Amino acid sequence: MSSAIALTPTSYIVLGLLEAAGPSTPYALKQGVAVSVGNFWSLPHSQLYAEPTRLARAGYVTEDREKTGRRRKTYAITDKGRDALRAWTSEADAALPDLRDIALLKVFFGADPATIGPPQLERYRAKVAEYEQIHRVLSTHGGPSAKGPLLTLELGIEVSRACLAFWERISQGD
Amino acid sequence: MSSAIALTPTSYIVLGLLEAAGPSTPYALKQGVAVSVGNFWSLPHSQLYAEPTRLARAGYVTEDREKTGRRRKTYAITDKGRDALRAWTSEADAALPDLRDIALLKVFFGADPATIGPPQLERYRAKVAEYEQIHRVLSTHGGPSAKGPLLTLELGIEVSRACLAFWERISQGD
């Protein structure tokens, strides 16, 4: 039988994309991540080659390789995969995530806000604008399947605004 | 000579605590993390045994082991360590952190907000209260060295409030 593996967030990202987009190559997954989840959960493209392999080993997806030419691999979610995905989305989480903000870590350890703040502030400004842009596009076009992504964007916007306000404030000597 | 290693956020947490608290055992570091950085950047205690060892290998800290009894290890930051820490806090960051919120990931992939939201909401409520409590304590007692931690708390509070509002909103059918 197929060996058992632990499913990580990366696993669910792959499964989720495969369910939403149908059979895909790692490169297609990469594109998918870039325009969707990648906005708040990024991963290097190598993961999108490695992870489907792992998932295939355990039967959550099937792997299909071209016999000819570039020998591209295409992955498709299986029923087992769909079950795992649904079980995961149905379960509430145990704990809140850490902020894990390196800039904040520096401030914690005494970094000068005037140094750390301004670039940070600029990036959040850009991020907010970008999120709002995507949100506009998704809410006008984009059907009911855009519900999750839209909500996600909304949290992204609100959190980014909070961060923006913070870095703005501490950038000017308190 | 000592082998070179890459310094990770974990490294700087250890260095930062060692500078702030003076020579410490891994357990003391664990205590330190728990009441400070741990609130937004947690790590398992095993890291606080492994990481100082790594740092010692490269000369950022010294390791001192009791000859008798429990043979506890005590670590102290070196000048090289202090230099590295200062260099790090002086440099602005390159990129914003990802949110990496698993609950949000679930919503993105279509999870029912009514399932995911409420527990999330409760946790943020508690978190905000906890942060505010710590903030009160730190701002009345706690000298000028509490500046960084206080700022950190303030971002924590603002972000948590934003998240709280979000989960509250989506918990009730939109």
Add this chain to the structure above:
DNA sequence: CCTATCATGTAATCCGTTACATGATTAT
């Protein structure tokens, strides 16, 4: 005295990152 809990550490596993490498397309 016994059993929780605190304190202190090591071992194994593995995911994730970084780097390397090459085959196709497209633009100039």
Add this chain to the structure above:
DNA sequence: ATAATCATGTAACGGATTACATGATAGG
């Protein structure tokens, strides 16, 4: 043609998590 970029992968290394394990200390 040829450079540049897109597409497609593999290899290696190491940090991080999880689990295991035992020595002290305090409470009942």
